[in-house]
Amino acid sequence: SQQGEEDPQALSIQEGENATMNCSYKTSINNLQWYRQNSGRGLVHLILIRSNEREKHSGRLRVTLDTSKKSSSLLITASRAADTASYFCATTDSVYNFNKFYFGSGTKLNVKP
Amino acid sequence: NAGVMQNPRHLVRRRGQEARLRCSPMKGHSHVYWYRQLPEEGLKFMVYLQKENIIDESGMPKERFSAEFPKEGPSILRIQQVVRGDSAAYFCATKTGGAETQYFGPGTRLLVL
Numbered sequence: 729s730q731q732g733e734e735d736p737q738a739l740s741i742q743e744g745e746n747a748t749m750n751c752s753y754k755t756s757i758n759n760l761q762w763y764r765q766n767s768g769r770g771l772v773h774l775i776l777i778r779s780n781e782r783e784k785h786s787g788r789l790r791v792t793l794d795t796s797k798k799s800s801s802l803l804i805t806a807s808r809a810a811d812t813a814s815y816f817c818a819t820t821d822s823v824y825n826f827n828k829f830y831f832g833s834g835t836k837l838n839v840k841p
Numbered sequence: 842n843a844g845v846m847q848n849p850r851h852l853v854r855r856r857g858q859e860a861r862l863r864c865s866p867m868k869g870h871s872h873v874y875w876y877r878q879l880p881e882e883g884l885k886f887m888v889y890l891q892k893e894n895i896i897d898e899s900g901m902p903k904e905r906f907s908a909e910f911p912k913e914g915p916s917i918l919r920i921q922q923v924v925r926g927d928s929a930a931y932f933c934a935t936k937t938g939g940a941e942t943q944y945f946g947p948g949t950r951l952l953v954l
Contacts, residue, residue: 759941770845770932770945771884816883820941828897829874829934829943833883 733832734817740838747804749835751817752797758820760793762802765814765834774802774815809841845870845935847946854923855954862918862949864933873916874934874943875908884932890916891938923953 734751741747751760759778763771777784777793777800784791790803804811814834821828846865854860866873871892876884886900890910901908905923910916920927930950934943 761942763945770947771934772945773942776941827872828889829886831876831884831886836881 734815734835736835737833738836738838740840741807743807743809743839743841745807747807747811747837747839749802749815749837751800751802751832753800753817753819753830753832754798755821757795760791760800761818761829762789762791762800763816763818763831765816767813771816804837807837807839809839812837812839845933845944845946847931847933847949849949850947851950851952853952853954856924857922860920860923860927860951860953862920862931862933862951864916864918864935864946866916866933866935867944870935870937870944872936872938872940873910875916875918876932876934878930878932878948880929887918920951923951925953927951928953 734749739747757779759776761776762774764774765771775786775789775791777791779795782793788805793800814836816831816834818829818831845867848863852860873890875887877887878884888901888908889897892910893912905921907919928951930948932945932948934945936943
């Protein structure tokens with residue numbers, strides 16, 4: 729299965745600290761994306777990194793991709809209570825079906841005020 | 842510019858009844874995905890459709906579940922003779938043909954009594 733896996737499963741930090749979440753996957757990918765899900769809501773797209781990119785920034789978000797290790801990390805700097813949510817990585821096949829998305833089981837982030 | 846819409850947002854059914862979940866894509870989006878999410882878990886791919894065609898239904902249970910995306914109107918996920926194990930949040934996501942990112946609806950929470 730291509731399904732990604734995030735770790736840790738849960739993370740609790742104080743407001744202002746940085747939060748790092750990791751995602752590992754199994755086969756070659758076309759791109760990797762990170763999504764956020766607030767409790768009881770749908771997923772919101774955060775950032776996309778392509779297989780030929782190593783790092784990408786968007787505001788307080790920094791994503792890295794290591795295709796040799798088949799892993800990615802999402803760093804949220806200077807966290808806020810509003811960042812409390814579950815974070816999922818999603819990958820698409822590079823070869824077989826780039827229209828199919830595989831989601832990990834998520835990291836539940838709790839940012840304490 | 843409305844986003845992806847799903848209705849109903851909450852649905853209660855008794856065992857043996859039918860559940861119909863609707864997804865209206867964003868304007869211009871012709872690709873629809875359905876996912877199921879159990880509490881505290883990630884999203885599981887169910888089916889991928891384009892207008893009038895099922896492209897990939899590898900995640901759909903073989904029985905009782907069906908999906909369609911007609912030429913006119915919303916995409917429908919239909920669950921016949923529901924059982925308690927069908928209780929979950931069902932999300933649809935849509936995109937344009939060439940896009941790499943999906944846009945999620947708010948989900949339908951199905952509760953089977």
